[in-house]
Amino acid sequence: MASDPLRSRRLGDRSLGAASTSTYVAPPAAADAYTSDKPTESAKPSSYASRPRKASLSDDRPLAKASRSRTGTTSWWSRVGGGLDVIQPGENRVLAGLVLLGAVVRYWHIARPSSVVFDEVHFGGYIQSRFFMDVHPPLAKLLITLVAWLAGFKGGQFDFKDIGAEYGPAHVPYIAMRLLPATLGLALVPLAYLTLRALHLRPATALLGALFVLFENGLITQSRFILLDSPLILFTALSAFFWIGFSNENETPRDRHGKVGPFSKRWWTWLTLTGLALGAVVSCKWVGLFTIATVGVFTVLQLWLLLGDLRVPIPLLVRHFVARAICLIAVPVVFYISMFAIHFAVLSNSGDGDGFMSSEFQHTLRGHGxxxxxxxxxxxxxxxxxxxxxxxxxxxxxxxxxxxxxxxxxxxxxxxxxxxxxxxxxxxxxxxxxxxxxxxxxxxxxxxxxxxxxxxxxxxxxxxxxxxxxxxxxxxxxxxxxxxxxxxxxxxxxxxxxxxxxxxxxxxxxxxxxxxxxxxxxxxxxxxxxxxxxxxxxxxxxxxxxxxxxxxxxxxxxxxxxxxxxxxxxxxxxxxxxxxxxxYRRPSFLAKFAELQAVMWQTNQGLTDRHAYDSRPSSWPLLLRGINFWVKDHRQVYLIGNPFVWALSTIAVSSFLAIRGLLILRAQRGYKDFANSQVVYYDRVGTFLFAGWFLHYFPFFLMGRQLFLHHYFPALYFALLLLATAFDLATSRLRPRLRLSVALTLIGGAVLAWWYLSPLAYAGVWTRGQCERAKKLGRNWDFSCADFHEKKSDYAPQSAVPTLNCAKPSHEMLPPRDERLGGKAQDYSSGLCGGPLVYGSLADGHHHAPHAAYVQPTAAARLQQSALAVVPDPSLEPQAHESEINPPVLICLGAPPLRGGSGEVAQ
Structure with a gap:
């Protein structure tokens, strides 16, 4: 690859020669950044760095190393460090615009639907301080519980256990609770911009990457409900951002005052923030371990390069090692354990999860001694x-x-x-x-x-x-x-x-x-x-x-x-x-902590049965299917990604692999591609982002448990950043105006695809014809167009007819109760919406439904117009222990009253 003079000049002292001891995410610095902890003279700023100017999205000129305001004072971003000193004052307006636009996209109709959606069923235990068992660490649930508590919710009789249960009658502050993950999802947008700028990519590139994140339908849908993935993805992104900032600080030579460079206050701040973010991400879900692995790999590379640099004295090498061990190992561990200390303090009463724990553990719960x-x-x-x-x-x-x-x-x-x-x-x-x-x-x-x-x-x-x-x-x-x-x-x-x-x-x-x-x-x-x-x-x-x-x-x-x-x-x-x-001997906190980790692991490993909307990792980059979250009142929430953005991200990942392989082959034949600083720079940035994608994606192939499309979202975030990097490289030879035109075209495609599928994210109005046309974008997308009206005018309140609520929480299995439906597995995968009909009994005018099964399209169509379609099911036996129950029936929930007399049932 030939060198671009403009680009090479823009990189300046950031060129990454083969002899550099830099990490794979940051530009190099003087050797003193590694070989000495003594302050050095700050480099004199170049002529363009001393002349403040506005940042331009189409600008190809290098940005100032230390940004300054019009009055010549150092900007806030320069004081923060971490490579963010490249941000110009004009970019603050860009960030503000991203936040405002993101707020509209994330908060739009957040009150809809006003009933429990998908895995929102898992929330409620903290509110009532009853111990429950969950396969995930507690941080994300604790954050949402805190919001509910601040909003005045004390639990009452609402237990979040049934998809489709209305929040209104129980006065659940579900809007406030949903605002937390939505806000965290919103924060991901400017964070993507800052991360790309910290990687020293162009403002236009950073804006493009941020808009890809903003208009990604899957990320939007997942962040609008009371789910764990929005905190998980944000803390994953924060971990990467803080690590990049630390790497930039680590590459900066120490000045005479010791305010920048290794072991400076800013250096310690970025490193500690990285450790806290790692602790937070693994405290949301154990897949946060993949983020720890990503940072861990590049930490080892940093130390390995230092070890091989004979100019670095051993005492300094030990200091680098100890600092990273404290901040990247001890800090996350302490943070993780402290979350469980809060968890035990809140869940102090006996609850549904007691049976998972040992008798000694149960004895510590109030009401179970x-x-x-x-x-x-x-x-x-x-x-x-x-x-x-x-x-x-x-x-x-x-x-x-x-x-x-x-x-x-x-x-x-x-x-x-x-x-x-x-x-x-x-x-x-x-x-x-x-x-x-x-x-x-x-x-x-x-x-x-x-x-x-x-x-x-x-x-x-x-x-x-x-x-x-x-x-x-x-x-x-x-x-x-x-x-x-x-x-x-x-x-x-x-x-x-x-x-x-x-x-x-x-x-x-x-x-x-x-x-x-x-x-x-x-x-x-x-x-x-x-x-x-x-x-x-x-x-x-x-x-x-x-x-x-x-x-x-x-x-x-x-x-x-x-x-x-x-x-x-x-x-x-x-x-x-x-x-x-x-x-019983009262176990110590650490004994309870260790036992709970073991039970969580065993329970997680036990989630091996099928779910109606589970999927395997090989299908995720191709966006072959989504997840049905909620269906009711001729509206639907279906988790699916933005096909335009998704396809580009997969192409970017594949292209990186292909180009990297080609460069390796060319190097073997004696070509000197890596003598080009531009090639090396993009290679190192791309390697970090590709490693983030790979380490958040490949481990799922080793898992036998239930998996869903949303498990790909952390990897998708890295893929979107890699896509932006690929755009920066691919357009580096284009004229600035032409590059901006290409960026606007890509943004337009992302916005168009987002708008086309937005009714599935917002439970919006959609006609059956619109649904059928959208479904052609993905051959295997299995949301049901039969749930929508033929015409938008049919959505008038007076003509709205409730339909089946057919979503299903992720912990329930498929096929359900096969042995009770004739002793062999039956194919329910073609159900109207993949949702459950419910096996239970009628008693005292109420339905009791302990079991679920899936309905086929023809049966669902017949039941769609009935309020409580009850079909006796003789294959079911009584479930009560040593007591009689009413005859088991098949219940289809959520439709209008039957037109016959009271007590009439549909056979």
């Missing part, structure tokens, strides 16, 4: 037994039998406290039919290797196992565990279990807990005396006939942890009141 219990377990004690490894709960039985196998009474794990969790522990030779068997003999401590019988007082059954395969885990090494016997029956040898105390796991309980059975302190296994198998449970749920409780079996070759049990509560009538008692 328990009274002290007797420590020593005696023969004749009434106990509750908990599984030590999974959070399935208590060893449990109830008067329901297995449908196959022995057809004896079910033994399960049940997560809640219940009378059916209580067992009477007896010697194998004891007769449970003796009146008041607990007081028949003096209490005798239970010791290791003792043979025991576990009697279930509620049903008069005994814990029993035999050589019969269990109904779910039908393998040779698993035996069924059942409740067997009846009142007055003495039992048989299949009721005998040998206590085996685990010495290692019981060590923390003390010496006595390793030889005698103690509540809460002893971990033990129960070995079936006749078959040699061990009482066992794992994360396998029984079907509906087992009320979806966790399976319990007798395993001949169990994993160690899944065969461990412990006693939670222990009562005995003969023990004195002053007998030794114990309770």
């Amino acid at each position: 328990m009274q002290d219990t007797f420590a020593d377990v005696m023969v004749g004690s009434r106990i509750t037994i908990r599984h030590a490894h999974t959070q399935g709960g208590y060893l449990h039985s109830h008067p329901h039998v297995y449908p196959g196998g022995s057809q004896q009474q079910q033994i399960t794990l049940y997560p809640h406290r219940d009378d059916n969790n209580v067992w009477l522990v007896l010697n194998a030779t004891a007769d449970p039919n003796i009146p008041d068997v607990e007081t028949h003999a003096p209490p005798t401590p239970i010791k290791d290797r003792q043979t025991l019988v576990f009697h279930h007082p509620s049903t008069h059954k005994k814990l029993h196992s035999h050589d019969v395969r269990p109904p779910v885990s039908e393998v040779d090494y698993q035996n069924e565990v059942s409740g067997y016997g009846f009142e007055g029956f003495e039992g048989d040898a299949n009721d005998h279990w040998v206590l085996e105390i685990d010495q290692f796991e019981s060590a923390y309980g003390g010496k006595h807990a390793k030889t005698h059975l103690e509540a809460l302190r002893t971990r033990f296994r129960l070995r079936h005396m006749l078959t040699g198998c061990y009482l066992f449970s794992h994360k396998v749920k029984l079907p509906e006939w087992g009320f979806e409780q966790q399976e319990v079996t007798c395993n001949k070759n169990p994993s160690r942890e899944n065969a461990l049990w412990y006693i939670e509560t222990n009562e005995h009538k003969m023990l004195p009141l002053d007998a030794r008692k114990v309770n």
Whole structure:
């Protein structure tokens, strides 16, 4: 590539020769920036730098290194540093214009729709201080909760759990809550401009990149609702911006006053801000680790180049290393942990998420503690037994039998406290039919290797196992565990279990807990005396006939942890009141923090089932499909990107790879492309942005969990910046006016595509014909045009007819309840809007809907005109535990009243 004289002169001392020790994102500086921490004489500004002038979007001349106002005073941007001293006063008006335009685009009709949209269902736990389980760190939710609290929302009865539920009747300040992510999305626009200027690209280039971000439909849609991605993307962008600013400061020689350059106040500020931004991004979602990886890679490159520079003394090298370790490792870690400290402080009450956590953790929550219990377990004690490894709960039985196998009474794990969790522990030779068997003999401590019988007082059954395969885990090494016997029956040898105390796991309980059975302190296994198998449970749920409780079996070759049990509560009538008692040990903050991280990881890994609108990473750069957020009242919110901007960004990424590969091949053949400072400069800027795109995109290929289009947005941001960089390079030889014309053409294409698809972002008015024409832009786009009216005049309030609310939160799976719909997977992917019909029951005039399934187009069209279309579904069995419920029905929510009499249903 030939050198452009104007461009080379513009770069001036920023040319990136092969011998430079600069990083991949900043222009180089004098060697003293690396080899010494002593101040140097500031370079005398060039003639053009000393003459203040206005910034021009079409200007090809170099900008002043230190921008000054008309009075000659240094501008605010120059004092900030970080490479922003290239910004001229006239650009402040550009930034203001971007903010105003962005506010219109982001805030337009933000109150619409006035009901819960997509993953807004996940908010509500913080408001009521009830503990809940989420796979994401808490920062983004805490920010939105703070806004809701400042707006006066105290929670009330609104739980955010149902898509389509109206906010109005509950007085939820949803507009204020949505304004936070919208404002963060707005901040992304000027931040993109500043980032590109910090990379020393032209003002026109920075404006183009900012407008690409501004008019990107996917970013707009995602930022208008109470979702986590807007904070995530902003903190990702801030991390990149602060890192670029730090790199620029790191390249600047120290002046005589030590105000600029390495280890100056500005240098430390930019480095610390980078660490705080990294802590914030990973505190929103764990995908923020990709941002940490991006900064980490270039930090290692910086230190590697310093290590190879023999002019850098070892003490100075150590200072550079320690400074980065403190700010880029310690600061993010402390920030991340502090967010969980706030999380625990806010969620201090027992809630829906208790069951995910250990009993020790649950005991720290208000409303979930328990009274002290007797420590020593005696023969004749009434106990509750908990599984030590999974959070399935208590060893449990109830008067329901297995449908196959022995057809004896079910033994399960049940997560809640219940009378059916209580067992009477007896010697194998004891007769449970003796009146008041607990007081028949003096209490005798239970010791290791003792043979025991576990009697279930509620049903008069005994814990029993035999050589019969269990109904779910039908393998040779698993035996069924059942409740067997009846009142007055003495039992048989299949009721005998040998206590085996685990010495290692019981060590923390003390010496006595390793030889005698103690509540809460002893971990033990129960070995079936006749078959040699061990009482066992794992994360396998029984079907509906087992009320979806966790399976319990007798395993001949169990994993160690899944065969461990412990006693939670222990009562005995003969023990004195002053007998030794114990309770759960209160875990430390760090222990709770570590446990929650492990549970979050396990839960995240478990999200492997399909969702109606999930997608794989290979489809994201091509924008093959979006996500249906909300459908109601003949309007729709569908997350889809701006196809014009999206296509250009993908071309830019592909072009960078192709050109970089070509340059490598040319270098191998002896060409001296990298002797050209312009080539090296664009290569280094492009490498940083491409690495940001790659490290935020490629890791998703390694994940087996549910993935959605919005997971691509952080990578898309880097792709848009790379697109702007490609424009800067491609137009570097054009005349300024022509370059501006090209930029305006690209902006026009982005605005046109944004406007064309804007009804999907704003739940706006759209006709069916407009929808069909727009759908031709993407072959696989699966938003439903049948939801829209034929004519815009049909949207008059008097003729508006509600339609099905068919969106679905991302944590729900597809296909739902396949086994209950005939025992095989059914194809619901062609549903009217991919949304759920609901299986439930009618009781007291209200619908109860615990299950969901997808509706096909023909069925949806028939149901579209009915208010509550109820179809009996005999394939569903009652869900209530040990109680009767009303006949299960299929409910289609959200349409006008039926024209028949009250109680009429559509068959």
